[in-house]
Amino acid sequence: MPMRHMYTIPPNDIDWTVPRDGESRFQWEYDEGRGRLLTLYQKGKDRQWDSVERIDWSLEVDPLNPIGLPDALVPIAGSPAWERLSDERRAMVKQHIQAWQLSQFLHGEQAALVCSARIVDTVPNLDAKFYAATQTMDEARHAETYARFLTEKVGMLYPITDPLSRLISDTLSDSRWDMPYLGMQVLIEGLALAAFGVYRDIAPQGSLAKQLLTYIMQDEARHVAFGRIALKDSYADMTSMELAEREDFVIEGCHLMRDRLRGPEIWEHLGMDVKECTEIVDASEMMRGYRSYLFSRIVPVVKDIGLWSPRVQDTFREMGVLSMADADAEAMSRDDERIAEELDGARRAEVETTIDAGK
Ligand SMILES: [Fe+2]
Ligand SMILES: [Fe+2]
Secondary structure, three states, rough: OOOOEEEOOOOOOOOOOOOOOOOOOOOOOOOOOOOHHHHHHHHHOOOOHHHHOOOOOOOOOOOOOOOOHHHHHHOOOOHHHHHHOHHHHHHHHHHHHHHHHHHHHHHHHHHHHHHHHHHHOOOOOHHHHHHHHHHHHHHHHHHHHHHHHHHHHOOOOOOOHHHHHHHHHHHHHHOOOOOOHHHHHHHHHHHHHHHHHHHHHHHHOOOHHHHHHHHHHHHHHHHHHHHHHHHHHHOOOOOOHHHHHHHHHHHHHHHHHHHOOHHHHHHHHHOOHHHHHHHHHHHHHHHHHHHHHHHHOOOHHHHOOOOOOOHHHHHHHHHHHHHHHHOOOOHHHHHHHHHHHHHHHHHHHHHHHHHHOOO
């Protein structure tokens, strides 16, 4: 079936354009790179992988429950709206939640592809252009991987949500070179990374979803580090007025992302009571924990790059995520890389055992 027929709700248009202006920048000095960025660039080149080879696409996937979502992580589970559903309808709710979430991952990856290419174009420093070029290739591979998983294994897609498309268009239509970093590398990628982590950790050992999420997260660890290094350097030299503008962007962006987590289109599409389900989701203890966990990758980075005025702290406090400021973002990234290496090791050992058994 062609992909466009897999959309539960047909997108308004298959093409989407975001108008922009700004400048393409060049630098003629080729030997002035910052050590940390060039190291990251080298790592980006060394760690490229091909999903055709690295992921075992022959693994079977249950299209109704592609990631193995437990009932406990369905935001309406246990509520009257859930109790009223038959087993079949409950399975359908779980299928749609996963298709919706994976679709947002896919659309987000395409946006990351466009944003990192934009950084290559507009960032003033050559070391950052070099690094962003490797990230552009990473994001193309991620979009390719999610698209294949959704079309071959899930067979269902949701269009991009309004809050996510608004944040992407705010990020891309701004002509200042640091905005794609702030919007994409810090906010959208930070949130996505935490969400990937939740799904990676619940996906059963040996499943296709586990492989795909683990390997994608290995790359994302570099992307977050890139945003942090580049912005920390340049924000240290900004005036308080310029910093205040960046803070406004972060505050608005975090509100949009919190709203993105609601997913009213799922209830609407399934013919359920949207108001009732949204209220349940907003009041759900599980969702409160999930929401604050999702900000665990954003809040420490915002603090680290120096956008830490009382206004920003108040926003995070009001959202119930201020305590995430002390989370160790670097340690989380190191963990993501280690988990991917361990998965590779375990899969290699499995192949060797199979070969030995065949001898
Ligand atoms: Fe990505
Ligand atoms: Fe990324």
